[in-house]
Amino acid sequence: MKKIIFTGAFITTACIVNAQETLQTVTERGYTTVKNVENAIIVQEASSGNNIQLYQQAGTSYLLAGKTNGTPNQRLAVYTGGAERLSVLAGGYTGIGTTAPTTKLEVSTGTNYDQLGLTKNTVEYYKGAGVIFRNLVDDGTTTEIGGVQARLLNGSTGNVEGSLSFYTKSYSAKVEAVTIKSNGDMGIGTTNPTEKLAVNGKIRAKEIKVEATNWPDYVFEEGYKVGTLEKLESYIKANKHLPGMQTAKQIETDGLELGEMVKQLLKNQEELTLHLIKIEKENKQLKKACSKMRREMNDIKTKNKI
Template sequence: MKKIYLAVMTCLVFVNLAQGQALQNVTSAGDTTNYLIRITGANIPFTLTGPGLELGYLSGTGFLQTYNRTTTAFLPLALNGATITTNSRTLIANATDDGSTALQVNGGASLTKRLYLNAAIEGNNIFQYGSHLEFHNTRFTGGMAMTIGQNNSGLIQAFSSSAMDGSLLLNPNGGKVGIGTASPDQVLTIKGGGIGFDGTSSDKKLYSPVDGTLEWYTNNNAGEHGFALSHQGTRQVYLNTYGNSYIIGGNLGIGTKAPQSLLAVNGTITAKKIQVTANGWADFVFDEHYQLPTLAEVENFIKANKHLPEIPSAAQVEKEGQDLGAMNKALLQKVEELTLYIIRQQKQMDAMEARLKAVEKQ
């Protein structure tokens, strides 16, 4: 009865195979270590030639493979629409078993869509058609997501269980980050461009056009061209240096957008001390060869011009402003000339007083 049952089952196996195929048990007689069941693409029973699907047991290890024994080459094995379940670990491409990891791959892994770790959810993924990879912590309260969109746009996010609001740290314990370069020489090195800010990044950016120059770039149509530094929400600029600071090139305006000189201030300057250099000084007045103008000459000049000699007129100052160094020099010249006039008058008064006393004695 048992022999009849086995014969019936063998017939059923051959009947259920597609026409032109053969089921072969090619195990050698008496071999209790190696077993092989083979399905070939042609009706050639009990042979080990050509391609076939093989299910075997070799030296204590089971295997499933597609193999061409004529060319001794492994063929692709397609598992279409299948769900593979294992109660142990899966090793791919001769990976070394570490004794704990469920899936171990010796080499790279190519993904066509998404890879989820620890049953990760996609979260607030902004790419509808792309590759997505998520790493979660053990409590599933947060993690990191990396996504590549269909237009080759990339996204790296750190997220909590409810929103993409986690902190993203790059090399917190050392190392360098390069953007546009594979060899960063600073903690953050950017090559090939600048840093774009809110608005049109091509119109508002911070970059280095040449070595040694850091430039804040805006175009002529920008609403504000300046670079504001804020302190607690108020636009204030603090510059603390331990060396010399300088501005070279162009005019600097304070309170004005149209400076006409190296430094133009539209307002009041408050200072404890202002030092102005001048070319020469007015001490030439005391030279013995200096020709001191007579008071009559000075009077005639004042009547004709309505201002002192060597002193600019009110109209000239209003139009051109005044040079503090030149003005102090001119005013000192007038003070020194006035001093000489007083000394001369004092000598004349002393002489007149001496003559008066001589007349009184007579």
């Protein structure tokens, strides 16, 4: 029993001495290489004499802290597979995939479809991973001012659905400003868009282009028959709107279909233009007939000396 205790104490003491020697050697030699520490972490001076590496013997993954052009504490780097994967510069700039980040976090990749991943590892519908933006405010606290929120809508196998929302803060209240549904419909000011773009509010734009087909230039084609004004009058009296136009109730319920409305208005205008042209021709004929009648009346008066 005493022999076993003695042996254990000897092994423990040897390990402690070995560890102390490793640390002392590193300190006393000024980052001189510490070798032959099997399956241990090694601190060594890089071949350039400017860096300190922390790694497992015979490994290609290690932590590097060192100098740049002789200036200490310029960067901290993590290597895997012999390549630098993560860099932290003196100003706190952090790079993933880049050794020269220019922002607090910069991610660089040369591979298509590389992505940043945020994962929520519990199944909760209408919840999901997100990004929160915070800022220091007047009372000295760091407060949430906006963010991006993903939501799980359907988690069943083969039918996974999710949505994405961008939100802001207005007078400390959370405002869901933009919502993108699982089918790609986007809402601004509404969380339940039913169109590719639904806006609950006013829109100001320099120009809006509406694509349309079957534009009513055919009204001016030869052989196009325009309905009579009498029929148009009867239609208006019966329906209280022009042919082809949405009713007031339809617009209140479904909204105004801008492209279709402009097309139908143009069609009605072109048909009315044809009516005006026809009326103008008839007026000219009437004027000619009236002028002829006046001449004939004058001739009769002259002959009869009236």
